Amino acid sequence: MSVKPFLVVCGLCLSTMLISACGGSSSSAVQEPPPPPPVSPTPPVSLSYQGLDGFIINELYQHSGVLVAASDDGVHRQNSSGNWIAAGLEGYDVMAMSLLTEQHWLASTVKTNQDDLPAYLLFESFNGGSDWHEVDYQFGQAGENEAIYALLYDNAEQVVYATGIDVLASSTDMGQTWKAVHGDFGGFGQPKSALTQSADGQTIWYGGQGAIENGVFYQYDVTTRQAILHSDLFPNPSSIKAIRYAPDDPQTVYVSAEGGIVRSNDHGQSWQAVLDNVNFRFYFDLIIDPDNPERIYTAGWAKNFTEPQPLIIEWTDDGGASWQQYEYPEQAFFGGVRSMILVEENQQQVIYFGLFKGGIMRMPLP
Secondary structure (H helix, E strand, C coil), rough: CCCCCEEEECCCCCCCEEEEECCCCEEEEEECCCCCCCCCCCCEEEEEEECCCCCEEEEEEEECCEEECCCCEEEEECCCCCCEEEEECCCCEEEEECCCCCCCCEEEEEECCCCCCCEEEEEECCCCCCCEECCCCCCCCCCCCCCCEEEEECCCCEEEECCCEEEEEEECCCCCEEEEEEEEECCCCCCCCCEEEEECCCCCEEECCCCCCCCCEEEEECCHHHHCEEEECCCCCCEEEEEEEECEEEEEEEEEEECCEEEEEECCCCCEEEECCCCCECCCCCCECCCCCCCEEECCCCCCCCCCCCCEEECCCCCCCCCCCCCCCCCCCEECEEEEEEEEECCEEEEEEEECCCEEEECCCC
């Protein structure tokens, strides 16, 4: 596959027309039309392909400048040259990771066993993916492990949080033993793969899809151990995919899902649509520009597991009042976005997009 960087810059141009009078030898200049109305300045969109074609990039992570991808076929990391290299667990679908330190990683995986059933395993690496060891752990009931769909590390409290089908659990021994802090093991529903913690550590948000294919998420208070259920914010069927805080306001929370994006300016008391009427397109994540929080980037995935689809970058410069789009021109490209991450490289903000079977794309912010 040949994927080339592409740059689009919007501008205005003015042209002059000259026509000849019918039936005569003289010509007259038509008056210049009035200039078109001014348009909002559009940021240049510069995308470059980074590799890993054919992989489903489930999640992207970073710790101390180390960029890591969890894929449907193992872990990959970016080396010092900017290339993506294998970092172990080939043959495993890596559903979630937590980079506890630059070298100490946890990875939740699934692999079909000899009975054609899913086997859920937790792995640990102490050397940045060079070697992996299976963790002897208990995440479930009756000696059987459930899937871990998301992992989050509270460095201040030295606690690892994880989500399952209908549970938020915590571990104080780096994943060996788990205690349900909300919900319970053995629950019904669909995966809860969205997991976020507030900067002060007092609120944990987690969510996904409920038992009736409705988008649900919880706002869990670490101190009181009580949770508020949020549901019916998107047309059903829906599934919550990411929960993000605004970088400039601890009261402002964004939620992306199948069906669009919503925002709360009062820490969950009320919600407003930011991006809707999207025909059930999946939005697995969003990025808020830390230098301009009114500018938000996202990109979606149409639910198609076999056919290519375009990579469409969407952004707003006014907090969601209006949106612009840019479609990457590569043909027969698996451009559906499953993960996003914002990193800083050489004092510039850069977004990486993890695609469904399309590898990884890179986009510097203007």
